[in-house]
Amino acid sequence: MRKLPLAVALATLLLGTAVHAADKKDKDKPDDKPDAAMLKPQSSETSGTVKVEGKSIDYKAVAGTLVLHGSGDKENEPQVSMFYAAYFKKGVEPGKRPITFVYNGGPGSATVWLHMGAFGPKRVVTSDDAHTPAAPYGLVNNDYSLLDATDLVFIDAPGAGFSRLLADDADKGKRDEQMKDRKKTVYSVDGDGHAFAQFITQFLSQYNRWNSPKYLFGESYGTTRSAVVANILENENSVDLNGVILLSQILNFDSSIDGPANNPGVDLPYVVGLPTFAATAYYHHKLPQQPAALEPFLHEVEQYALTDYASALMAGSRLDDARKQAVAQKLHQYTGLPVAYLLKANLRVDGGMFEHELQADGDLTTGRLDSRFSGPSIDPLSKSSDYDPQSSAISSAYVAAFNDYVRRQLKFGENQTYRLFADIDHWDFSHKAPGATESLQQSTNVMPDLATAMKTNPNLRVSLNGGYYDLATPYFAADYEMHHMPIPANLEKNISYAWYPSGHMVYAHEDSLKKLHDNVANFISETDNVSKH
Template sequence: MNIRVIAALAAASTLAITVPTIAQDAPAKAEASAPERQVKTRDLAGTFGGQRIAYRATIADTILSDEEGKAEAVIVTTSYVKTPVDTSRPVFFIYNGGPGSGSVWLQMGAFGPKRVAIPSDARDDGAPPYPLVDNPDSLLDVADLVFIDPPGTGFSYLTQGTDAKKYYGLRQDGRAVAQVIRRWINDNGRWSSPKYLGGESYGTSRTAMVVDELEGSTYNDVGLNGLILISTILDFAGREPTPGNEMAYVVTLPNMAAAAYYHGKVEAPSVEAIAEEARRFAIGPFASALLKGQDLPQAEREAVRRELSRLTGLSEEYLEQANLRVTDQRFYKELLRDRGLTIGRLDARYTGTDFDNAGETPDADPSFYGIDAGYTAAINQWARETLGYETDRVYQSIGNVGGQWDWSLGSGWGRNAYLNIAPLIGKAMRQNSGLRVFNAQGWYDFATPFFGAEYSLKRTGIPQDRITWKYYDAGHMMYIRDEDRAKLSADIRTFIRAR
């Protein structure tokens, strides 16, 4: 996600976002059964975090079968393990979001030994070639890395005849990824190694489900040291602007202020300063005004409208017409309408030009189409040409599994209309006193707003003294900005070393 950044940024990219939204709708096709397992390895070396590291790169199929032994899913992992093997080193299991997003975004954009070189300053990636370059910001100096492509993403797939309902869903996906992790740990003799788990966008939701499978399931057999959440989405209802859901406007207001600041529509000493002003206003006077509905006094309405205009750069007239409730889609189109531009959803730094300037919402997300070609080219070149993986399947950077996704938690408590899986992280932390959480957010990310992540993870039942918060001057996939990739890498390095 999950999010491709930009969404792809998705990671991102992302909450793969319907070209982007949280998921796409076309059904994924199962492929032929009785697959032949493929494992390819290469011994390589590079300099990461200032250290020269020799490592073995392995791209391999993990085959999951049903009770009768019939292969149901082929899940591809790409691991980078320092040589000679040191079992005292941490292992970091990584995936992206979507829920149909492949691991390409974090692998080729942030943490893998190679990365794709695309513009860092919110310009589109243009036409090929897209150079693959050494990535000194890879985390291989502090941890072995295992990138996982769940079924329906990357080169991973379901075999012919497999019921997609067994794999495409919150609980089902978490169970499958947990199986892959257990299998990798066992096959590589890493039961005693420190273990970290994490992803981007929907990958943060996947993390909540996987940790519940590893530490909270019947087996409860895999202890974890840390969860690494990038562009977090855990409370889904809190950011959906369904009529009557006022929290969606509260959660996205600080993002609007940050974007307005970036594009020179509001004045502030820094993005941090305007974000804090917007947080206070959003959770205070703004939330109070929205919750009063039609009982909101006129004087209070005018005061709120005036401050809302100052923070967002939108006119009071427009805000009044929107009844103080501006959806993110409308904001992308309205903020720079006077310049004939729209702004990005995954990364509001990006701007685009629509067919015309009269519409209510953008034609597309400029922060999505600005980088997706480069990432797709990079993962195909690396996996096929360098690592030697042989397949005629298309790499699914954003797979078509969303339309089949089961969003219920299967708790047996009725409709489950309010989807918030942050409590699973709280439960894992309460039951494992050594489990810490790292949370990374971009100021300009509307797909997974930073205030929404704060709202989710600061609620009752989640130990606050074991959460590390970090913020970056980019969007959903903050690592596409060179400075923030280096900062993210350094921040996670510090987090892992602090165990």
């Protein structure tokens, strides 16, 4: 995947899902002329019960679509049909029940991963750090569903899952132009953000939830989206949120450990990626001296990364040979990579290089989304990894389980294709930050959006969660972003942090899923304001 140009790599980077699946995404031709039914909201209502940590919860499930329209002279044009699966606890007054809007990333990914792996009432069973055997897959009661704390709305991004871009003109040529226009508008940082914000406000009206405590839960690129959506809701729609929950965060794409060599002069990715390299080498016992415990070791690596390592990289060609040798020796102690390799790499090893080299002595590639996973190297002579072992290990289980579940239990999707990814030819990463006069063309950075939302709603709370073994969005990069947010010091207390011994999909590790559930449930309980009324 890292052999792609950087813009393309970023567009398939942040899935909370399978990277290699981007190459296998559905190539179904977008609907030239959708069925008349697709131009109107659809829904299927069912009921169920889930037992969460020993307590039974009866719920109503609604699987359906909402149709988004354009603005201005296009306000009567249906543009996007967005699919959702919503779960409402029975017997609770809506105004006193929190509601959380949940989505994966991509950009352009369906939300099958959080739905079936984390917080829905059913959970697919996968192996912890090895390849899950082929079907039949296990689907069990989810002991860690968030339905004990909040109603849930899982949303598929436009063009993904059962969501579709709409073009309804009778003339085929005009339909084609409509579809091009939809793609250009929606498949972008800002267009995607406005689509999700519009969906949320429509949903609040559809289900009479305007007075409910409201939360966003995004994973991976979904955290990028959450920053944008939070600002739109707060400052364009006057919708104050109670909280924003971020999982496997990336807000500033200059911090990405994928492809930093394409952005020379910006060494931040190597600095913030080092602790995850160290955690991974620790897990696979590749360090010259194995530390007694992970977290104290990581604190040491973090301190070195921010000081001596960052200083050495900033020196560039001014770095003398003796100091360069000393840094390489230290990196060897922290990553297990050979000193000679580190020197040849000029002390700069990106994610793909590390994944390929860490276990090269066994011709194994290390996982990217979850570096606890390993798999046979496709090409032992490659510079970088050619696939992600974790993606290969679990994707089939999620896809099969959801396709069966949505049709059998939610009674939705007959004669429709569930697309893991939208058919995106180009994603526009330019972004007009709050206060900017035009869209900025540098790497996407939505830290100003979340900061603006926090400043205009100083009660807004943010919960940051991440995995130590995530090489797609390293945990220390997220930590770095949060400690560089342009907010006043008194708002820093509104941000909480939680790290887990898992990967990008924290919930793929069951013990971490339990801790994630408990942390998020407590966060909602502390911020829902229900007890104050």
